[in-house]
Amino acid sequence: MSNTSEVEQKYNKWIIVLSIAIPLAVAILFGVNLRKLGFDVEPLRFLPPIYASINGLTAVILIAALWAVKNKKIALHERLMKIAISCSVLFLVMYVAYHMTSDSTVFGGEGAIRYIYYFILITHIILSIVVIPFVLITYVRALAKRFDRHKKIARITFPIWLYVAITGVVVYLMISPYYV
Template sequence: MSDKFIIRFVAGVTIFVIAVVVLLNRHLIPGPAVAPAFTPYLPMLNAVLNGTCTVLLLLSLYQIKQGNITLHKRLNIVTFCLSSLFLVSYILFHYLMRNEIVYGDLNGDGKLSDVERASAGSLRTIYLVILWPHIILAAAVLPLILLSFHRGLQMQVEKHRKLVRWAFPIWLYVTASGVVVYLMIRPFYHF
């Protein structure tokens, strides 16, 4: 496969995923009237997948520093698969769950009253300071992950290293902050 094809493929996948997520978050793709019984478990699954990916990324870094290319590659393949499963689960949750989940929303109406806003206070600000970079970087890292993964599998080591210098810290932040975001928003799930 040519580099041109790979870059076009990565761009297409990235645009598609971002478009689907935006449409789901804006409720422009209709979901079912009633969510299946397993739906409330998806956010916890996503947090577990993110946490596992965080650990695997750190193990992968350690293994490459030790010169163990085979284990580094295997860990990255598992991490890539788990991150892909996360993405499917994340999209599925937002397709199935139509309720707005808002940090500080104690009664589950998707809006913050003045009392709820005051009650959430600075923790809501901290939550948003973690959440917004998490969202932006999650979108930005997707093409970097796909390209660096491809380069690594093709043993294009120098191209892989150049991409990973950016992809690794961003991917690590996204997976770790995903767990923090889940733990912070969890008390405000109303399902």
């Protein structure tokens, strides 16, 4: 018998497609500014604190989901993980919408804080791309009821996803004084 279940095999192509398509779409859309293309749209300047809060909420939900599974509250864990995934999707939609209607904000800090900011930002961006297939694989293994394999990859997925959620808030707090 194969180590991969039929459910996992069914979703493997989607995991690959989404793991490539999501970062690619974000990169492309990040470079599209509707106002500069002549569209009469208002900048969505109100979005950064909202999507930063969603990142913070995602971190809290991830910690609560970990608590739930460790306390054998599996149904609660499952609901919380679905909410965490939904929050991440909502964040992504808002993030892209903001950048499609607003000019990018340049970090204005100087000295050591500038290096700290860029370190956090770069690791946040890289790991936000890396976490996509991990989240999808972890989720599919739960769907397939392959909890041994789910738990194994969740131990990798959880800290990466938590780091991305927390650093999203940190990046926002560090750059927020420089928003126009």
